[in-house]
Amino acid sequence: MTLFLADDQSPLWSQYTGTWVVGAVGEIVLVATLIGSRPSTSVDFDNAALALQILRLIFLLALVGYALFCRWTTESSSTKDVEVGNNGAPVEESPLLSGESILESTTTAGQLEGRQYGAMNGTSNSEDGDDDDEEKEAKELEKKLIEAGGWWGYVKGFSLFLPYLWPKKQPKIQLYLLLIGLCIAAERVFNVLIPRQEGIIVDKLTQVYGTGELPWKEVAFWFFLKFLDSRATFGMLQQFFEFHLDNWSLRQMTDLIFRHIMNLSMDFHVSKDSGELIRAVEQGSSLNMLIRMLLFDFGPIFLDIGVSLFYITYLFDDIYFACIMIVSAVFYAIATWKGNIWGARKRRVNAEDDRQESKTKFESISNWTTVSYFNRTRYQHGRLMTSLENMIASSTVLFNIECAVDAARVLSLFLGYLCVNFLAVYRISQGTKSIGTFVTLNSYWNVFSGPLWYLSYLSSDITTHLVNAERVLQVLKSKPTITDSQTARPLRVENGEVRFENVSFSYDKRKDTIKDVSFIAKPRQMIALVGETGSGKSTIFKLLFRFYDVTGGSITIDGSDLRDVTLSSLRDAIGVVPQDASLFNTSIMENVRFARLDASDDEVMAACKAACIHDKIMSFPDKYKTKVGERGVKLSGGELQRVSIARVILKNPQIVLLDEATSAVDSSTEAHIQDAFRKFTEHRTTFVIAHRLSTIMDADTILVVDKGEIVERGTHEELTSAGGKYQQLWEAQTTKVKKTVEESKLLLDI
Template sequence: MSQSETPTAAQERRSGLRTLRKVWPYIWPQEAPSVRVRVVLAIAVLVAAKGIAVATPMLYKGAVDALAGEGVPVLALGAIGLTIAYGMARVMNTGFQQLRDAVFAPVTQRALRRLALSTFRHIHAMSMRYHMTRKTGGLSRIIERGVKGVEFLLRFLVLSIGPLILELSLVAVVLAWMFDFWYLVAVAVTVGLYAWFSFAVTEWRVRLRRDMNTQDTDANQKAIDSLLNYETVKYFGAEDREAERYDGAMKNYAAAALKTAYSLAALNFGQAVIITTGLVTVMVMAAAGVERGDLTVGDFVMVNAYMIQITGPLGFLGTVYREIRQSLVDMGEMFDLLEQAPDVEDRPDARELRVDKGEIRLQQVEFGYEPERQILKGVSLTVQGGQTVAIVGSTGSGKSTIGRLLFRFYDVTGGQLMIDGQDVRDVTQKSLHAAIGVVPQDTVLFNDTIRYNIAYGRYGASEAEIIQAARDAQIHDFIESLPAGYDTQVGERGLKLSGGEKQRVGIARTLLKDPPILLLDEATSALDTDTEQEIKTALARAGQGRTVITIAHRLSTIAEADRIVVLEQGEIAETGTHDALIGQGGRYAQLWHRQQSDLDRD
């Protein structure tokens, strides 16, 4: 990160406050009174625990004075009774702290679950453009660190920082009331110096932590990217190259991590010096009081107990503040993600899509993935309901882009795309997606069973319906020949299946979806000639009574389409039936004869 990109301290504070404001509704949800009751109860138990903690050293003082024959008896108990009371107070203090954690735990888990769900939903709501530019490994790392940061914040900010401030205040009041104002001054100066030093150094360490996070994300992304492309790495014998690339990223991470570790050592040493100086100062004041006869030995012991009692939490404060500050950085990245608005959103007045005929109309459609690179240039096309229309063209002509616009992965930059007269931008994405079944060129499967992947087409489908979809996709017999049948695991992204087998599973789940509109994007590209003919028959049956758009490179698969549209450089070059286009001797005829010649040579 360059100097110009480094956030200022003010920006950091604003970012931290923004994060806290966003987390607060998860801790104090307006829609869940029972959760708010738990928060109040946890705070009440916490106050009780701190009250006992502050009273405990007084019992210790009474026991010491009783043994030394000094001071005024506490609670009219002897040394043994006070010692027992001291032990009971310590047990009660621990018990209340554990009860506090138990009461608050459901609040934490509910908040984490809701926040994780919100993030998950938001990522799925983001447009294709976002997912095409993001790196999956880096994205998962941001979410992982963010959720862990929230967990830490909920556990320590609410149940540690607040209690610590309360305990420090009570101890300071007790010391000022029972001894002398200067004891309060000594404690206040110690706490103030400690807090100032901790916060100042931690702010510096936050910048180091951010750099470490950046390097960590980069290393993780390189690892995941390499593993996802395992086959490509093997094809090019690039294992050593990938290892060097990963090691380089880890080297940068290690350098950033070392800076963080060195700064932590300096912070811990500085904190120890301040705490020890404060402790010794107060103890010297108390020892001088005992020598003058103003204080008893029990007073000296009580002062020591109080100082140890507050220096322990002070050391904890340093750790908690560091972690909270670093958690805020991690959470800030996640909330930055949540604040990114999707490129494609439902309009406030969006209606459900109604599909009667299934007519698709493109009217002067223009689109480009980048402003300077136009893909579609005023394409006008009408697909009548129930028709099968094939779109062909050379690579980069824009044929697959039409499919993405129809499914509304992107919005057109000019013109209109309508289904039964309804602009796809005016209807809900959910209803639009439900009306269109897509068989993509590269079918990607979940790392689950074949049954799960086919059933993904329609939630709640019966076993008979799943099997029928598999039969229609000409894959049932193959599945039955497997030892585990429909329970066969397909592996990461379906790698345990061949390209043709994956494609047929993808066709089966789309057939199971049973949509009124079918979009076949090179749906038979991974199939051999015999299987392709079988699938063509199945797809022809599936397309009966539906509107079908077929995007194809292999022209033999679309010769029987009702109409063929030839795209060239984002414009319609010609349109007609197969026979008519062959007769015209234009671009389609050239492509057809070239592919037939290639087949003859094979």
């Protein structure tokens, strides 16, 4: 209690001081009585009882003195801090109600800043206000608890996971749960029987001492209990069942989270960091660990503590044993709790230093070329050493605090252990208990102290898993905005006619992205979209692929509204060559086959030949088995784009979307790819986005998009002769080409 008061910003000493004064007076009376009634031939226990009573009196007097000293120092500092007005009267600093305008006449805004309602001395909390992550987390948790209606409502939110974690139709897993429960119960029984049997063996040996008789039955039963309690029997069985249960729950959670994330709409994915989502999938096991800790760790821990209190009290028929153990456990808990508070700030500093050190290493290695270009190796090494020294210094401080906390916890358990052993020896010396009970007590002490040690480390793990599980829960509560309707049917593309009818769309309700767009793509036609960057061309593609739903109008394919067909059938019918192609870190063969998983090697090669990439692949040492690196970084931009084109050719869709499909290839390769595209798209409805207008001169219809609207439409000849936006774009590009050609000729002449 004194530790709590000393750590409080505004402790109320008076109530406790009075109690301690009364207790000290009572102790004085008890000590005087003990001394007055002390027999001339006193035993050791009487002397020990008198010593303990005197020690209690000293502690109480010390507490009273400490409380008076703290109260005096508080009043002195408050008197110094009182502001004196012009009339000599003190000016009140602490507002009765924070922010009340009535105080403005006597107190400036700067004096009121940082003061809290109910503060006795008006001290400021600004020293803890900068980057205090723990306080922010506590406030966030408090806010969530208020929103959820308390702890029950907060924990109830995790009920979303229960259908996936409870093996409803899995009798095998249910049997594993039952057997794990039996193993835990058996372990609790062995925790009592084994120390008890050791005490029985000692008592039996005491009885047969010097006779040569061996207590075979008692020793054999003890070995049998030890064998059952070993990892060769119940321990191994429990570990076996938990292993299979963990794998089942991991499979359940990973499947749930991954499927949920992959089924979320594009608006979710563009607003979330990929690393955060990957971390959410990885943290799916946190909930499994959390439930496992609560059921298989926390439950047995409290059961062990409760059973140990009851059993030792029963063993010695003395409630004082339980009282000593409870006091020892309370001091252990206080040391743990206060140690966590004292070490929290240093732990945050150490974590920040550790992140800084890791960041410096990552930046130096990942930017090796930049460091080399500017010859800054020595500078980066100095930065790393500085951050490393800071990390080591903060780690040292944190380690010292943890050592001090561990020492306090060991001391609390040791004093409890000393007291119960002293009391046990006293009972045995009186002849009320056998020597075996002393052995039982010492063997059983670990059953009491072990859970306390484990509990102190388990609490931080539970907090970590709870935070991780909460992040997973937030992801699972996100709902996809694009889903199949209840009446959705598979899309059947017979002709491939695409209609946009008065289509409008906006990413932000405050600004329209697409405005009243209408056009018809007849079967086997090529529709080209041109315009400046940000005009809305790619958004039209996303609406057709149904990454988003239109906010006005409709899009149909062969008369079927996209919102009335299944997403799977729609995306099977459309092939896309994106502007920024991305590959998996596998072989080229597997990357191309990703478009059609049952394709043969010959079909994959045929698609690559059509995309003008086959010869390049065959020049690689590993040919089609060449690994492309993460997202295809080992390939050039043109190679990456042609592999992406080969994918779509292999997929063989009815509708094709080409978003700058040849932007990263040279003119010669582009001509070959264009010929391949003409053959490939001859019997397909094709949409093309292009900035190089020369690539879409043969399009059946060219749509000029500007600020989300179609401002012009027609063939290349019609638009160049119309004198509008398209003609301006065409002239700008042809002029640039002519200028480049003239400059090249001039350089050749020189």
